[in-house]
Amino acid sequence: MNPLPHYGVDPLPGLPGSVTICEVGPRDGLQNEQAIVPADVKVELVARLADAGHTVIETTSLVHPKWVPQLADAEEVLRRVERRPGVRYPVLVPNRRGLDRALDLGVTDIAVFASATESFAKANLNRTVDESLEMFAPVVARAREAGLNVRGYLSMCWGDPWEGEVPIPQVVATANRLLRLGCTELSLGDTIGVATPGRVAALLSALTAADVHIGQIAVHFHDTYGQGLANTLTALQAGVRTVDASAGGLGGCPYAGGATGNLATEDLVWQLAGLGIHTGIDLAKLVDTSVWLAGRIGRPLTSGTARALAAHH
Amino acid sequence: MNPLPHYGVDPLPGLPGSVTICEVGPRDGLQNEQAIVPADVKVELVARLADAGHTVIETTSLVHPKWVPQLADAEEVLRRVERRPGVRYPVLVPNRRGLDRALDLGVTDIAVFASATESFAKANLNRTVDESLEMFAPVVARAREAGLNVRGYLSMCWGDPWEGEVPIPQVVATANRLLRLGCTELSLGDTIGVATPGRVAALLSALTAADVHIGQIAVHFHDTYGQGLANTLTALQAGVRTVDASAGGLGGCPYAGGATGNLATEDLVWQLAGLGIHTGIDLAKLVDTSVWLAGRIGRPLTSGTARALAAHH
Numbered sequence: 330m331n332p333l334p335h336y337g338v339d340p341l342p343g344l345p346g347s348v349t350i351c352e353v354g355p356r357d358g359l360q361n362e363q364a365i366v367p368a369d370v371k372v373e374l375v376a377r378l379a380d381a382g383h384t385v386i387e388t389t390s391l392v393h394p395k396w397v398p399q400l401a402d403a404e405e406v407l408r409r410v411e412r413r414p415g416v417r418y419p420v421l422v423p424n425r426r427g428l429d430r431a432l433d434l435g436v437t438d439i440a441v442f443a444s445a446t447e448s449f450a451k452a453n454l455n456r457t458v459d460e461s462l463e464m465f466a467p468v469v470a471r472a473r474e475a476g477l478n479v480r481g482y483l484s485m486c487w488g489d490p491w492e493g494e495v496p497i498p499q500v501v502a503t504a505n506r507l508l509r510l511g512c513t514e515l516s517l518g519d520t521i522g523v524a525t526p527g528r529v530a531a532l533l534s535a536l537t538a539a540d541v542h543i544g545q546i547a548v549h550f551h552d553t554y555g556q557g558l559a560n561t562l563t564a565l566q567a568g569v570r571t572v573d574a575s576a577g578g579l580g581g582c583p584y585a586g587g588a589t590g591n592l593a594t595e596d597l598v599w600q601l602a603g604l605g606i607h608t609g610i611d612l613a614k615l616v617d618t619s620v621w622l623a624g625r626i627g628r629p630l631t632s633g634t635a636r637a638l639a640a641h642h
Numbered sequence: 643m644n645p646l647p648h649y650g651v652d653p654l655p656g657l658p659g660s661v662t663i664c665e666v667g668p669r670d671g672l673q674n675e676q677a678i679v680p681a682d683v684k685v686e687l688v689a690r691l692a693d694a695g696h697t698v699i700e701t702t703s704l705v706h707p708k709w710v711p712q713l714a715d716a717e718e719v720l721r722r723v724e725r726r727p728g729v730r731y732p733v734l735v736p737n738r739r740g741l742d743r744a745l746d747l748g749v750t751d752i753a754v755f756a757s758a759t760e761s762f763a764k765a766n767l768n769r770t771v772d773e774s775l776e777m778f779a780p781v782v783a784r785a786r787e788a789g790l791n792v793r794g795y796l797s798m799c800w801g802d803p804w805e806g807e808v809p810i811p812q813v814v815a816t817a818n819r820l821l822r823l824g825c826t827e828l829s830l831g832d833t834i835g836v837a838t839p840g841r842v843a844a845l846l847s848a849l850t851a852a853d854v855h856i857g858q859i860a861v862h863f864h865d866t867y868g869q870g871l872a873n874t875l876t877a878l879q880a881g882v883r884t885v886d887a888s889a890g891g892l893g894g895c896p897y898a899g900g901a902t903g904n905l906a907t908e909d910l911v912w913q914l915a916g917l918g919i920h921t922g923i924d925l926a927k928l929v930d931t932s933v934w935l936a937g938r939i940g941r942p943l944t945s946g947t948a949r950a951l952a953a954h955h
Contacts, residue, residue, distance in 0.1 A: 336800065337807035339840030341876070487649065494650035522950070525916025526875055527652030552868075555909030555946040556916075559871040562839055563654070590946075596868030603838025603869075633868040633903075637835070 522553025835866025
C-alpha cells in the first residue's frame, strides 16, 4: 500500500520542505484512553512507530500512577523500549523526583507540562501558574545541566473550558517564562480543540514579536471541533516546523459527547505528503500500527485517513 | 448556547467578509444514508435549516426512485416544503423529464451532476462524459430559458477511485463545458475526499487562468481523509465564496471503513465564525437540528463541533 502519490502532489507557497512530527500516541494518547494497555503492547507500539519512520516518539510519563494509572508501568516500558539511533523518546516528567528516575533510566529527552490559564493549572496540577513554574524551574535547570532536551508543554493556549478565550499576552508571558527556564522547545496546546486559523496565526505572530524563535515552537492541536489540520496548515505557513500528532487519533473517545481527540498522525501525514512535504513516515506502516493498536484497546480508529486506507487492505 | 465569540475571533488576511454555505444535507446527505427518512422529517429538516439561517438548502433529487430510494418522495417533499423569501431550494435534476417535473413543482434552482472522469461517469451515470453533457445540454438550456439558476456539480475533481489522480486540464475542460452549457454555478467535488490544499489551489488557479470566474465556483469537500476544512481554507484564500456542507456531517456512515462523509456544516461554521466571516447561521440552532435528525435516523453525529456543543446542552 503506497497510495499517496497516486492522487497527486502539489506544493503551496511558503511551506517547508520537511516537517518533524512529534508522535504523542504512546503517552498523551494512551493516557487518555479508558483501556489500560499492557507494557508488552506499549513496547511494541513504540517499536512499530519507529519502524514507520517516526523520529520523535513521546514514550511515557513518570507522573505518579495515582494520577495516570494507564502509564503506571512507565519504568518497565522505558527499560524495555529499544532506543534507536536518530530517534528521540521524550518522557513526561512532573517534578524533581520524576527527573531523577528519568536520568536513572537513561532518558535523554523530557517534557514538562504547564498551563496558560490559572483554572487549568489548578485543575490539572493543583497549583497556580506561578507555583507550577517554580516547581519546574529546578527540574528544567538540572535536566539541561545533564544535557537533556526539554520540551515545555503549554496547554489551553487558545481557549479554556472555565475561562473561555485566553488573552494572547497571557500566553506569550507564560511561554517566555518556560523558555527562560531553559526549555528547548515549546509545544502550544489547543487542549480543548476550539482554536481557528486566525487565532493560531495571531498567537504565533505575537510570540515571534516577543522574540520567541519560531524554530522552538511546536503546535499541538486537537480535532474536537474538526479544526486540527486547518490550524496546522496555518501554523506551517507561519514558520512552525514541528507538529504533534497521535497515531490513529489515539486519546479521547470518538463516542463521547465532548471528545477531545488528538490530531491523527495519519491525517497529518496525508496532508503533508499531498503538499510534497517530507516527514519520513511510511503511511502504510503507520496505518497497520494503528489498526493493530485499535484491536488491542478495543475501539475503532478515529483517523479518517487510517480508516479509509485500512479499508483498502 | 452561543459559545463561539467566547473563544475569540481573529481574521486572517485575504479571506472574505462573508461566505455562502450551500447546505446539502437533505439531498446529498440523506441520499447517502442507509436509513430512509419519512417525508415529514425531510420537510421539518428543511424548515429547521432555514430557521437556523441557511439561505441555500439543496432539498431533494428528482432522480428515479430506482436509483435513489431514499428520495423517492421528492415530489411530496417539494409540494410540502415552505419556500421562504431569501432562501433558495435547489433540486437535483437528472434529465429533461426531471426538469419538467421540477418546473411543474415551481422549483427555481436546479442542479445537474457531471463527472470529471470517464470511470465515474460510467459508474454513476452509465454514460461517457460526452454523452452525459449531451444529455444535460437541453436540460440546462431549457432551465435557463425558464429563468432558473443551474448549479453544475463536477465530481471526482481531484481523485478518482479507479483512475487515481485526475489531470487538471481534464477537469478544466469539463468545467468549461458545463459553464458553456449555461450553468450559473460550478460545484467542484472531492468526491472521495483525497484532495490536499496544494491540489485545491492548483485546480482553482488553472480554472481562473482558463477564464472561469472564481465567483461562479463552489467547493464541495468530503472529510474522508480529514482534509475538508484545510481545503476549504485554501479555497477561500483563492477567492471562492460558496462552500457546500452537510448538517451534522450527514451522508456516509462514520463506522464504515471507507466512510465518505461530507464536510460537516457545524465544523465549517465554527471555523468561519472564528475567522470573523459572516455566514448568517445560528450554530446553536443548527446543532439542535443535527441532534434531532441523528435521533430520527438512529446514528451518532459525525461532526466534531456538533458533538462537542451538544455535550454542553
